[in-house]
Amino acid sequence: MNGDQAMRAHSATLPGPVFDDPAWVTPPPLARSTVAIVTSAALYAAGDEAFGAADAGYRLIERDRRDLVLGHWSPNFDRAGVAVDLNVVYPIDRLEELAAAGTIGAVAPRHVSFAGNQPDDVSTIRLDSGPAAAAALRADGVDVVILTPV
């Protein structure tokens, strides 16, 4: 079993919260939607506050930043890909291209990063930091987010 297979097998056994009455939002047409990225790669702009080992908070990333430090505490995933091309985790240049082509309405002015290594009950991101981050994006007029896991 290679490293990815081992991690996937382990992750498949973790508890998955059940949402009994999940929300469903119908967004505006994509060509009129403002799109943001939400990643769990624990990326943060160089000079911003680093992620702690059990950090359940989030960092906002300005649209024009590309100097993003990898703050994830898990050693169990490839880090070379994002070192070579940020977009393989955080597809900000792809969104800019889609906006220029008119496929999406606009790129959001700020994007969001969490750490993927969360406590199993995920209570903080569910009840505190997650809603706060979502409110920040709503204030920026975001209609759609693409979530990228690490």
Next chain:
Amino acid sequence: MSVLAHVFEAAGIATVVLSSVREMAEKTAPPRALHCEFPLGRPLGRPGDAAFQHDVLARAFALLDSATGPVLVDHPEVIEADESPLACTLPPRFDPSLPPAVDEARGLRRAFDRSLARRGFTSVGRVIDADGVPGALAVLHAIAEGADWKDAGIPGGNTTAVCHDIRTYYEEAALELADGPVPGGRAVEDWYFDQTEAGATVLKARAAIRDGGGKFPVWFYMTPGQR
């Protein structure tokens, strides 16, 4: 990610998840998910391949057209992690009076510095900067050779953090040195742990801390779990 999708949806934002563990997406059932069987750490699949990344995004955004959910669709391509080590030349032994990993880390400094100058930033720096890497390896070498890990002076007192910094220093230097296409998932990890003196030293120190009574979190996260 699936939990965050529910949270953001409840706040009035439509969401699409790029799933990396299908069972988790099935359990947590985010409104819309595109499952991508790609190397972990590469949710868009292929670094340096804008066309492929656009394909992933197009398939993900297409799920926004669904009238009801949850929607869970598989990306048709599977990308396996490359388990063959990156081809990257290591510096020759220079100062035999030093532990091999310390000598090696010193020899990689120019490559690391070139990477830093080109990129303008580094992910080294959790508890040590590049200047601290040889000294940190000297501490891990001593632990591997039998020194008591509790008194060895682990920088920052945090094994996970210092091992992150050492590995990242090596990986950023290696990506500066290596020629050829972008390495596959796990190729740089395999190079570091299988071919470098630093990787071998970390593995030995980890085993020594484990055998010396260190608690699970102290030693386990020094390397990927399967090692």
